[in-house]
Amino acid sequence: MDSSFPNINVVFLIVPFPLQSHLNQLLRLSNLISSRGFPVHYAASVVHCRQAKLRHEYTQVNTSKIIFHELVIPPFLSPDPSSTAKFPQHLWPATQASMNLREPVAALLSQLTKELAVVDTTRTRSRRLVIIHDPLLAYVVQDAASLPNVESYSFNCGSAFCSFCFTCQFSGKPFPLELKPDAIPTMDNCISPEIVKFFGLQSQFDHLGHGKLFNTCREIEGPYLDLLAQTTTHAEEEEDVHKKKKKKQWAISPLFPIIANDDEDKAHPTLEWLDKQPPKSVIYVSFGSITTMSHEQINELALGLEESKQRFLWVLRDADRGDIFNGETRILPLPIGFEERVKGVGKVTRDWVPQLGILRHPSVGGFLCHCGWNSCLESLTMGVPLATWPMHSDQPHNALLITHILKVGIPVIGWGERDQLVTSSVIKKSVEGLMASSEGHEVRTRAEELGKVIRQQSVQGDFPELNSFLAYAAR
Numbered sequence: 340m341d342s343s344f345p346n347i348n349v350v351f352l353i354v355p356f357p358l359q360s361h362l363n364q365l366l367r368l369s370n371l372i373s374s375r376g377f378p379v380h381y382a383a384s385v386v387h388c389r390q391a392k393l394r395h396e397y398t399q400v401n402t403s404k405i406i407f408h409e410l411v412i413p414p415f416l417s418p419d420p421s422s423t424a425k426f427p428q429h430l431w432p433a434t435q436a437s438m439n440l441r442e443p444v445a446a447l448l449s450q451l452t453k454e455l456a457v458v459d460t461t462r463t464r465s466r467r468l469v470i471i472h473d474p475l476l477a478y479v480v481q482d483a484a485s486l487p488n489v490e491s492y493s494f495n496c497g498s499a500f501c502s503f504c505f506t507c508q509f510s511g512k513p514f515p516l517e518l519k520p521d522a523i524p525t526m527d528n529c530i531s532p533e534i535v536k537f538f539g540l541q542s543q544f545d546h547l548g549h550g551k552l553f554n555t556c557r558e559i560e561g562p563y564l565d566l567l568a569q570t571t572t573h574a575e576e577e578e579d580v581h582k583k584k585k586k587k588q589w590a591i592s593p594l595f596p597i598i599a600n601d602d603e604d605k606a607h608p609t610l611e612w613l614d615k616q617p618p619k620s621v622i623y624v625s626f627g628s629i630t631t632m633s634h635e636q637i638n639e640l641a642l643g644l645e646e647s648k649q650r651f652l653w654v655l656r657d658a659d660r661g662d663i664f665n666g667e668t669r670i671l672p673l674p675i676g677f678e679e680r681v682k683g684v685g686k687v688t689r690d691w692v693p694q695l696g697i698l699r700h701p702s703v704g705g706f707l708c709h710c711g712w713n714s715c716l717e718s719l720t721m722g723v724p725l726a727t728w729p730m731h732s733d734q735p736h737n738a739l740l741i742t743h744i745l746k747v748g749i750p751v752i753g754w755g756e757r758d759q760l761v762t763s764s765v766i767k768k769s770v771e772g773l774m775a776s777s778e779g780h781e782v783r784t785r786a787e788e789l790g791k792v793i794r795q796q797s798v799q800g801d802f803p804e805l806n807s808f809l810a811y812a813a814r
Contacts, residue, residue: 348466349813350378350455354444354480355391356473357384357433359628359659360713361496362391364554366400367594368471368494371802373404375809382408382447384440386662394691410443412436415661426531426731427629433661434537437476445482452486469812471552475537477544484547490812493545494552497712499563499590500744501736502553506570509542524735524754550587552808554712557590558793559719559745564590591805593720597794599699609652609692610700616650619704619783622726622774623697625654626709630730634672636760641677643766644685649774651685652703654692698723704783705773707751710737719747722790724782726751726773728761747786749773 351372355365366381373379383391388409395402415436448468455466470491472480483491495502507514508526526535557564568588613621624644626632632640637655644651657669670689678687694714697703698721706718707726715737718725725748727738735757741748751769752761773779796803 350380350451350466350468351812352380352382352447352451352468352470354382354440354470354472354476355387356475356496357387357437357661358430359390359394360711361473361475362387363394364496364594364713365471365473365494366391366395366402366405368552368591369405370400370402371594371805372809374401377809377813378406379404380406380408380447380451382410382444384412384436385409386664390663408447410440410447412439412443427631427658428531429631429658430629430661431531431533434475434534436661438478440476440479441482444479448480448483448486448489452489455488467812474545475541477541477547481544481547490549491547492550492552492808492812493548494554496554497733498715498737498740499553499555499560499567500740501712501733503563503567503570504736505538506567509539510570512570523739528754528757529735530732548586550589550808550811553588553590554592554594555590555716556592556793556796556804558789558796559716560590560740564588587811589804589808591802591808592716593793594805595695595717595720597720599696607693607696609686609688610696612686613652613697613700613702616702618701620774621650621652621702622705622707622770623652623654623703623723624707625692625694625714626728626730627711627714628656628659630709631658632671637671638674639761639763640766641674642763644770645677645681646763646767647770647774648684649770650702651681651770652697653685653687655687655689656691695721705770705779707770707773710734710741712737715741719745719786719789720793722787722794724748724773724779724786726769728752729754729757745785745789747782747789749778749782 351369353365353369355362362383369379369381381388381391388407392402392407413436416432448470451468455468466488468486468489470480470483470489471494472491474493474495477493480491483489504514504523505526514523553564555564644653655671655673657671660666673687695717698706698717703723705726706714706723707728708714708718710725710727710729712733715725725741727741727748728751729735729738735754738748738750738754742750749769749772751766752759773782
């Protein structure tokens with residue numbers, strides 16, 4: 340147990356949103372909190388608890404000290420993720436179903452608070468229950484506000500830059516940024532109308548929380564964290580006037596191990612293949628767990644990688660269903676003879692891979708990705724530049740941050756071309772630009788410098804802002 344917290348008077352309840360990137364980040368946070376000696380409960384639907392536990396294999400998370408609560412909700416559809424639309428509309432049924440978590444979460448809150456209230460004459464302070472929840476589940480945890488000795492904090496899995504942009508759009512306030520307003524993607528062309536309404540519903544309960552946690556660090560997004568601290572919703576402004584104080588916020592990432600675990604890193608075939616490649620010669624290609632790509636686009640990507648003559652490691656997987664255990668996963672086809680032609684230069688895998696191990700491997704010199712924030716954060720921490728190809732949601736904002744603000748990546752396409760087929764020639768040019776050009780060298784140098792700064796702040800398991808939050812919660 341961390342010596343900073345000798346008297347454990349706090350129990351944590353973690354409530355994640357049911358998407359892989361959200362489940363995983365809050366599981367990582369649960370691991371870090373439990374490693375400091377705090378009791379941690381992790382509550383999600385039966386399906387999503389099972390998913391989180393199944394996929395922690397390559398995240399270096401110890402789940403043995405985490406108490407899982409598998410909550411029962413009504414069955415929901417799990418549509419096939421294949422679609423002509425890039426936004427993952429097939430996950431909408433799971434999103435709707437998450438609203439049914441309010442009643443079982445309220446029951447769990449009641450149970451945990453009663454357990455905390457058991458008389459213990461050895462304690463000088465009342466025990467407190469601290470809820471950390473996804474902001475997309477503010478509606479679900481609203482009953483915490485009526486319970487004694489309970490505090491709630493939202494944990495935003497996305498970038499602070501995207502949160503700031505969306506907050507400005509919700510409030511109608513101008514962007515105090517150097518970027519031209521028309522260069523910033525708007526909410527209505529990043530997410531579906533149903534999700535916009537869903538966001539609006541959740542924001543009505545923001546004022547009930549006691550503070551905010553962000554899945555980022557100040558070395559990357561300090562200016563936008565400061566802007567967010569100055570920006571509140573109308574409901575929050577009214578609450579702040581009543582309470583006479585502003586809510587606290589913490590940027591608590593990276594949540595993942597900075598230093599390699601050699602035993603785990605050497606256990607996967609992709610890492611064994613990378614061991615045989617020259618330093619910084621391989622571009623890693625992966626589009627996350629909810630990206631749908633047409634067969635035509637997959638063919639163009641394959642040809643672009645082949646024509647670039649650059650070494651590549653490509654993770655080719657279908658998008659997740661809302662229930663990953665319901666239905667068969669499609670095997671996405673490649674051009675005839677492709678894998679044979681690129682043998683020795685490129686490798687395609689359809690399995691889950693240890694992404695952190697890949698990004699920290701000395702043979703990896705670039706990352707072609709969809710710009711999901713988890714992938715961006717892991718890549719930047721390891722000092723790997725990105726070729727950005729955003730698809731939906733927060734990804735276009737993340738791409739803008741990477742390419743135009745931090746200047747540690749190059750764009751494959753601009754957001755204005757999002758509905759066009761990205762041809763092999765465009766992909767070839769982007770891969771060559773990142774991996775084999777003077778511009779790519781400059782971008783890589785900046786990425787490596789930024790990575791060093793991030794890692795220096797997180798060496799030897801020292802997480803200053805996470806420790807600050809835990810000390811505040813345990814006050």
